[in-house]
Every structure is written in C-alpha cells, then in structure tokens.
Amino acid sequence: MAGRRDLDRFLDEYYRLTGKEPRRSDKDLFEVVEEVFDAATLKALLELVRRRVIFELKGVVSAGKEARVYWGKDFEKRDLAVKIYLTTSAEFRRGLIKYLEADPRFAGRVPKSTRKLYSTWARKEFSNYMRMFKVGVSVPRPIAVHENILVMEFIGENGKPAPLLREVDPDVETLAxxxxxxxxxxxxxVLRARLVHGDLSEYNIMVWEGKHYIIDVSQAVTLDHPNALDYLYRDIVNVVRFFSKQGVETPRPEEIFKEIVSNLR
Structure with missing residues (x-):
C-alpha cells in the first residue's frame, strides 16, 4: 500500500510531467484504490506518464480478483484501457505459477519474486495481444506494458466499456x-499467431458497433504447450454451445476442430 508521502511525491511529479492543475479528484482516485496503487505501482504508472503513454486515469471500469481496468486518456485525449494487476492476490499468484511453468516460453524462467511474477504475466498478455493483433485477430490494440500495468485501446465510449457477447441481444442473423x-x-x-486463447467464451468477447473483440488473452498458450489442442477444442465447444443456444446453426465442434488442426504446418 502506498503511504501518504509516496502519494504526494507521485502527484507532485505527475503534475510536473502533465502540466495539469492539482485536483482533489486525482488524489481521491489513488487513495481509494490503495490496494492497487502501492508505491511500486505508482512508480510504474509515473514511468508510463513520463513516456507520454498515459495522461490521466478517469476511474475503474472493471474490477476482478486479479486486476482492475481503468478508463484513461493519453496525451492526445484518446481513450485508453489501463489494466493494473493486483500484486496482493495470493490465490491468483498460485494460478500464475501453474500457467507459466507449463508455458514453453517461460520454462525454467518463472520469477520467484511476486512483483516480477506479475510483471511477467502482464508482458505475456501484451505479447499475446500483439501476436494476435498483427495477424488480424479482432482484439483491442495493445499500446504499452510496464511492470504490472498493461495499456491498450479502449473499446466503448465515454468511459463505458462495450458490452460482452452474453449481454447483447441481436437478431439471429447478426449472431450468425x-x-x-x-x-x-x-x-x-491458431494458424497464423500460433496461439490458443484457452478460455474463450461469451464472457470474454466484447461487441461494439457491429464488431466483436476478443479480450483477456493473458492465459493464451503457444501451440507447443502440452495442452494447446485440448484448450483449442474446449474454446470451440464453448463458442459453439453459446451460439447454438441463441438459435444459430453451427457446425459440430469436432468438425471445426478437425478443419483447423488439419491446416497446421
């Protein structure tokens, strides 16, 4: 947890870098979410301000056990989604270790330090987003990562995030x-980014202005992961199950799975 002195030093430097006038609301934001903004996270956030990635944070738009997502603005006043991983969640820490140890990209290189572990996880999510984005997968555009903070494109408007797939009610043709x-x-x-999401469902697909966006890709694994194809089949089953229940005619999951796997090189 950041102390008052840490917070005051942060705000002094923040106002110097941004040229903003001091506001009580800025101090309130960082004090209220003290479990997120410990001294190290304030330092990491300040570095992203120094790099002119983040101009300001406006407020929380999503809060989970492992992270908070904030609506932010860059120096051009464009919307940002700023995901800050909580470094105090012991339960989530155990889950991270399990995922990282099984990922060939991190074999033998899983940090013992809690803070470095969360930093590694944030970099993993950024890397997964970047690989997907580069091959044309519809994901929020990744912008930057530093320590336990991930910055990406904000999907939605005026600080209100786009609804999840499970929250929208379009006609069957649109759903199809x-x-x-x-x-x-x-x-x-799978075929271009060589990645499997691993937890794909209606809970991590956003729909905005007629387009879908796949989110929460931190747990995505490369094809050389021992469980990659099992995860792929599970993803397909989850997606088919949801759309079938909404009245969409879909192929059987095993048909989709077989077609994708047959094209692996």
Missing part, C-alpha cells in the same frame, strides 16, 4: 455473422 467472425479469428490465432 458474429459466430463466423469469431471462428475465423480462432483460425487466424
């Missing part, structure tokens, strides 16, 4: 189009 687009992104992710 979304289903086809999501499955095409699963193919791209």
């Amino acid at each position: 189009e979304i289903f086809r687009a999501v499955m095409e992104d699963v193919r791209k992710s």
